[in-house]
Structures are given as structure tokens and as C-alpha cells.
Amino acid sequence: MSQNANPGAVLRGAVDLSSLRNRPQPTAPGAAPASAGASAPTGTAGLVRDATDETFGEILELSRTVPVVIDLWAEWCGPCKQLSPILESVITELAGRLVLVKVDVDANPQLAQAFRAQSIPMVVALVAGQPVPLFTGAVPEQQVREVFAQLLQLAAQNGVTGTLAVDDADAIDPDDETVEPTLPPLHAAAFAAIEEGDYDAAIAAYEQALVENPRDEDARAGLGQVRLLSRVTGLELEAARAAAAAAPTDVAAQFAVADLDIAGGHVDDAFGRLLDLFGALPEDERAPVRERLLELFGLIGDPDPRVIRARGRLASLLF
Incomplete structure (x- = not known):
């Protein structure tokens, strides 16, 4: 990873969207080509939109201004139909601070493959063009709100603090006098x-x-x-994995691979590795591993199901 790596890469999965970035856009007969600098549509309808394999380049560019939530769904998927109204409701309440983009995985196989959508509904985000895994499956509304709050924090830390204009007065509290936040x-x-x-x-x-x-x-x-x-920074994945395989109880070697897994979006793998290490070490050598786990739990976020599972296993190892 280079010194200039985007900070949003910390939570992103191993997703390569580069092939979708500059895909030519279809133009209706007789219509002028869309301008690269065209503004995003306003109004509540602009907060929830569809994307296809062909139009996804526009979404990547939009994510440099405002965080974008991607809802990967299919018509036959029951849980998708439960989750989508929740996503749309919370997005609308946020009044332009997030945009929801719906992707039909059956109609858009390239996007489904790019996001490795093996199970749906699958929800990811884009922050400055970088994918950020959020959750899979139909989750409760409160969890959606918590995840979106964390997403907005991450976006602010990456300088993505724009707001999409909303014309629908019902979507905005008329007494809300807040302005676009600036970083302290x-x-x-x-x-x-x-x-x-x-x-x-x-x-x-x-x-x-x-x-x-x-x-x-x-x-x-x-x-x-x-x-x-x-x-x-500077770690090589294959070399780190080889070192960890050769020394299963070497704390530094296992930490290196766990860090790379977290940076690559393989959160369960990282937690599993560190929990295995914690269980294999004598009690008087466990403290650094526990501290690293707690640090990574905070990085991913306490409401995340992967953190909840890992905390449960850590508690069982402690007691």
C-alpha cells in the first residue's frame, strides 16, 4: 500500500471497480451526450436511484461529493423487499447527506461480480470511489441508522461531506438551521x-x-x-502470510496478517486469527492480543454483527 493510500481503504473489501469507472453511457437517439460536469438531479427522487453496469461510472463520481449506499437486490429476494423500504426511509430522513443506489444483481451481472454479491440483500457504500462493506441480509432499522451514522463519520474523515440538494419540503425539517458540517x-x-x-x-x-x-x-x-x-504500509500480503504460517504463536506475525485482512475487508478472518492466537497463548502473554482486538472492534464498530460474534468468543475464552 502506498503512502498516499486513500483513508477510506481501511474498511473496504477486495473490490475492483476500475473497469466500471469510464464505461461509455448510452445516449437516446437524437439526444446530446451527457456532460461530464453535469450536476446530480435534485429532489427526493434524486436520493434514491437505480444504477446499471453501463451507468455505474456516474455513481463512482458522485461518491466523491456525497457518500453513496449501494443496495444489491433482486426481484425474487424476499429479504430484499423487507430491507429496501427501511433503507429508503432512513436515506430520505438524512435529507441529502447520503444517496441510495439500487442495483438489480440479475440485470447487472458485472456489478454483482465486482461486489462479490454471493448473498443478497447486500449493502455496501462508496466513499470517494472506494467501496466500504456495510452489512448483508435484512437488518433492523435501528442497526441501519447506526451503520449509516458510522458511514457519515468515515466519509467526513475522508473529506466527503457534500449534501445532495433536496427540493421536497417534506424530506427536510423546516426548523433545521444546520449548515454543512466542517471538520474541527x-x-x-x-x-x-x-x-x-x-x-x-x-x-x-x-x-x-x-x-x-x-x-x-x-x-x-x-x-x-x-x-x-x-x-x-509496506507490508506484502504473501510474505506476511508465509511468516504467520511458519510461526502460529508469533504475535507480531499474526498481527500483520490480521491488519492486512482488516484493510482488505476480511473482518471475520482477522478476528478469527487473533482469537485463535489469544486461545493458544499462555494467560500472561494474552494482553497485547486482547488490546489489539479491542482496538479493531472499535474500528469496525460495536453494532457490527461480526464484532458482536467476536466479542462473544473473546468472553468465552476469558472465562
Whole structure:
């Protein structure tokens, strides 16, 4: 991973969308080609839209301005029909801070393959063109809200804080006088340092933000992400896996592969590796592994089902 790696890559899966970025767009007979700088449609309808293999390049570009939630679904999928209204309701309430894009996996096999949609409904996000895994299956509305709140935090840490214009007055609280949020000074300093590849400076900025406000959850999440970026920079996956396979109880070797798995979106693999290591070590050598697990739990987010499962297994190993 290069020093200039996008911070959004911390939570993204191994998804390659480059082939969809510059795909030519279909043009109706007699119509002028769409301008590359055309603005996104306004109105509530613009917050929920469909995408195809051919039009997905537009969505990638939109995600550089406002975070995009991708709902991978199919007509025959019962859980999809349960989840979609929840997604649309929460997106509408957020009044342009997120956009929902629906992808019919049967009609768009290239997108289904790109996102590795082996089970649907599958919900992912795009932040500055980078995919971020969210969840699979029909989940409760409260969990959707929590995941979307975390997504907005991640997007802000990556400088994606735009809002899509909404014309429907019902979608916006008329008494809401909030303006588009700006990053606090220390957060802005951390983001600028990340853009320059200076992870030490970014870590220092987030740590200072936590000194000034220990309840700053955005700073805590940002700190976990930039620490991970710093650790995986320069690591080679195959070499790290070989070293870990040769030394199953070497803490540093197992940490390296777990970090790479988290950075690649293989969260269950990372947690499983560290929990196996925790169980294999003598009690007096377990503390660093537990600390690393807790750090990664915070990075992924406590409401995430993968974190809940891993916490349960950790508790069983402790007691």
C-alpha cells in the first residue's frame, strides 16, 4: 500500500471497480451526450436511484461529493423487499447527506461480480470511489441508522461531506438551521496529514483531539484507522502470510496478517486469527492480543454483527 493510500481503504473489501469507472453511457437517439460536469438531479427522487453496469461510472463520481449506499437486490429476494423500504426511509430522513443506489444483481451481472454479491440483500457504500462493506441480509432499522451514522463519520474523515440538494419540503425539517458540517481543526489537520502520507502527524492530531475531548468518537475512530494504515504500509500480503504460517504463536506475525485482512475487508478472518492466537497463548502473554482486538472492534464498530460474534468468543475464552 502506498503512502498516499486513500483513508477510506481501511474498511473496504477486495473490490475492483476500475473497469466500471469510464464505461461509455448510452445516449437516446437524437439526444446530446451527457456532460461530464453535469450536476446530480435534485429532489427526493434524486436520493434514491437505480444504477446499471453501463451507468455505474456516474455513481463512482458522485461518491466523491456525497457518500453513496449501494443496495444489491433482486426481484425474487424476499429479504430484499423487507430491507429496501427501511433503507429508503432512513436515506430520505438524512435529507441529502447520503444517496441510495439500487442495483438489480440479475440485470447487472458485472456489478454483482465486482461486489462479490454471493448473498443478497447486500449493502455496501462508496466513499470517494472506494467501496466500504456495510452489512448483508435484512437488518433492523435501528442497526441501519447506526451503520449509516458510522458511514457519515468515515466519509467526513475522508473529506466527503457534500449534501445532495433536496427540493421536497417534506424530506427536510423546516426548523433545521444546520449548515454543512466542517471538520474541527485537529481533525482537519489529521486529514491533511493523511493526504500527505504523514501518518505520525495524523496520529498525533487525533491523540491531541482525544486529550481535549475524551468523548470525541470521530477522533477515536480516525485514530484507529490511521494507526491501521500506518501498520499496513509496506507490508506484502504473501510474505506476511508465509511468516504467520511458519510461526502460529508469533504475535507480531499474526498481527500483520490480521491488519492486512482488516484493510482488505476480511473482518471475520482477522478476528478469527487473533482469537485463535489469544486461545493458544499462555494467560500472561494474552494482553497485547486482547488490546489489539479491542482496538479493531472499535474500528469496525460495536453494532457490527461480526464484532458482536467476536466479542462473544473473546468472553468465552476469558472465562
